[in-house]
Amino acid sequence: MVHAALAEVAANRCFGGWHRRYRHRSATLNCEMVFAVYLPPQAASGSVPALYWLSGLTCSDENFMQKAGAMRVAAELGIALIAPDTSPRGADVPGDPDGAWDFAHGAGFYLNATQPPWAAHYQMHDYVVHELPALIEASLPIDSRRGISGHSMGGHGALVCALRNPGRYRSLSALAPICHAIASPWGEKAFARYLGADRAAWRVWDACELIAGAEERLPLLVDQGEADGFLVEQLQPERLRQACAAVGHPLQLRLQPGYDHSYYFIASFIDDHLRHHAAALTA
């Protein structure tokens, strides 16, 4: 039984389950949104837990579903995959004034903007953490056992969503996350616009800052390619290692020799992440 608020825009049988895309009106983002779900075969006979996947800059709901090769193991493990878009969308949603790819459309950074004109739409944290799960859990055979992961900007998003909302996720991981957004060029550009010039307001959207005071210590699996061209300037996994070490946050940080920032890297290690999540989601 699909909720009346969801309009199906695609359905593809895959590994015995279904990849589906839905359009809906988001009150939080004040626009129409599309998200994708992979329902494993087990969803035909009962509710299943879900891994929320937050994609990186420029992506939509489609990149992960098409390129990560995640459905095979999701079908085996009986977990749904949910891929939201990376920003509010549409002609009414303001984009980057210079047409850049690292801000605004495709670059919502999974935070709640406070500054005009962005604040009217760019509320991706509340959309991903609250509105979307509520809609999905009311509409699809997916229950409230939630894990969260993502790549690059979406790795930052996964870390921040989980760290800001103790008790809401049972498992957490990231691939090549922006670990310390407030000290990375991508993050500085976006945060200055979404959140304003006062850097004190940025810290509650930074994974390394949040680790320090986290109420919950979900074990963290992070993969990072050593040949990733964004590693040193934008991603800074050593800052995450330091932040975790300082407070004893459990972290398995795996540096993968030769791997870059692409979906070829993600595909190579996604199975380990799915099993990391499934261990907590289906325990």
Added chain:
Amino acid sequence: MVHAALAEVAANRCFGGWHRRYRHRSATLNCEMVFAVYLPPQAASGSVPALYWLSGLTCSDENFMQKAGAMRVAAELGIALIAPDTSPRGADVPGDPDGAWDFAHGAGFYLNATQPPWAAHYQMHDYVVHELPALIEASLPIDSRRGISGHSMGGHGALVCALRNPGRYRSLSALAPICHAIASPWGEKAFARYLGADRAAWRVWDACELIAGAEERLPLLVDQGEADGFLVEQLQPERLRQACAAVGHPLQLRLQPGYDHSYYFIASFIDDHLRHHAAALTA
């Protein structure tokens, strides 16, 4: 040691091996071409056999590598994957006069055109069967143990390339192939232009026609989604079943309930195809 004729345009580590894209000048096609290779980890210490994958209408070398999820098992089995483009390319190569997606650019149909202006470039059969393997086997750690497979137009191509060249391939399969191109709208449009109005000249490029007189009976694995919107008019697997049955050609035709024509279908069954090929390639 990479051949001087190959210019590397991308390299991504993937499942312990490498996805690479190369540009080269094709004498056969009279233009520059790009192809993709997946080299499994085993290629670092010796030559490996290769599965040639022929993609469908509108595809380039990228679709299969990005969307099929084939590298994981190719790495396990120690077989290279090779994805050619689907047609000659470039400003000098004539395209469909109406800008259609089912002829010319992205739609070479893996045959040797005889008609102007197409014949000057559209020689995809000779490129895929002869020029490209010769280049690859002289340049990369890939030997002459060859399998061939493909999807849709590329499934037609795989069947025709193998059936026309006994002894050249050790294994053969297809996903949702155009089984009887001379009696399908896609094939009729393309063959009339590439080969001229005389339908007698078309038969040597039709899988069902070639099956009848084949000198070699490579066991054929074919998967076909039952919810594929092209099944009845364009693909016609039952014609292939009849052609194989008439001459005792070994065919495993698997009709997959609910699956469509997309890469979600391909991804769901590609592992079986890789294992089918590996059994012959590494025997």
